[in-house]
Amino acid sequence: MENTALCYRKFGEPESVLRRETAIKASLKPGDIRVQMLMAPVNASDLIPITGAYRHRITLPAVAGYEGVGRVIAAPDSAAALIGTRVLPLCGEGTWQQYVDCPATLAIPVPDTIPDSLAARAFINPLAAWLMLSLYPPQGKRVLLTAAGSDCAILLGQWALRQGATEVYGIHRSAVHADRLRAMGILPVAQQDIDSVRALAAASDIVYDATGGELALAILGAMDKSAAFVCYGLLSGQPFALQRHFPAVHWFHIRNYLDALTPEAWQAAFCDIWSWLAASHYSDTTLLPFTDWQSALAHYRQAGRTHKPLLEIG
Structure with a gap:
């Protein structure tokens, strides 16, 4: 399976060091699911690590992106019920790519009432x-x-x-x-x-x-x-x-708090977050194609911006 990702092989300004790279996706590890990404936002928390601010925690080369929503296309027998459902593939690989692998126990199912544009932004800030x-x-x-x-x-x-x-x-x-x-x-x-x-x-x-x-x-x-x-x-x-x-x-x-959350506590937290998000005002979004990621970064940096740029990957 070919996979295209936004990667960086050295630290620096994202506009300078990010590159679209296509390679064969490695085999799925035991206990992991594979998610075909639909959307991923551009956040400060996505861009700052690329500059090298947290270089002691990052192994290069790396795929950018920390959140997003996608649809499960492969899973172990223990998580077969997830196939075809939308999830947040968290605490796995970078999300600015076509296919993301993550532990099945940490994938957050998305309620049918939550649109992709909201689900894609349901992790970092909420x-x-x-x-x-x-x-x-x-x-x-x-x-x-x-x-x-x-x-x-x-x-x-x-x-x-x-x-x-x-x-x-x-x-x-x-x-x-x-x-x-x-x-x-x-x-x-x-x-x-x-x-x-x-x-x-x-x-x-x-x-x-x-x-x-x-x-x-x-x-x-x-x-x-x-x-x-x-x-x-x-x-x-x-x-x-x-x-x-x-x-x-x-x-x-x-x-500092993520490692302390058990899979059960992790899932329970999102039970609250989904209901709170659904009843809240949130920023509007601007969808940009994955191939035009440079425009998404430029949009993010606009002063007084009221719309969140979303990469449309699927």
Whole structure:
């Protein structure tokens, strides 16, 4: 079976080092299923590893992509019921390819009511939001989000309200996000309005931050010491130094929690996620053919983007 994949053989900017390569797919390993991919999104978590930021965890050559949806075309006898069904082929190979192999126990069946465009984005951001809200509950608290127009933040905001947060404020850089945040029940605040940002930080009980850098420092400097600051990303590309007067800072990296999830807990988590996703606002999508992956990356990098680029592989 021939398989075409987006591979990188050295670290660097994705636009420079990614290549479409076609090769014979290796035989299926015992206990694995084979999935013919339908769609896969472009996320920061897909692109950052290609640059070499996590080179100590990556063996080259590698296939890009961490999530997506596909249809099972081969399975061991113990998982024969999965053949023909849509699944998320997680914790296996890179997903930016035609065929992905993964352990049958970690493949997440997709309910018939969930469209491909939503299922393809049901892992990285939804699971991260679900885990953070489980670890740092928002019930009865005033919540502040940074990078509020991002996929993870809009889920964090909606799900925090679902879990009993009293108010959720969202800091955004582009004005195009303000109306869509209001429609989700998230109160928008412009990142440029630093006085309002500091005032909200001082009144917030918990902050979920995806930016780091100067914005994180401004928020931390204004927060009450009894509050909690959860850092789950550095979209600014700038780290920040902790100071004694800052409140408690919690570092969240999704990979630190995945190994601790048993197959049963893994499947159970998605029972919650499917129902929550179905009842939530999420970003619209722009479909681009797998052969035009460069345009998908360019679309992802557009300032003020409100649509998630999806590679249409199937």
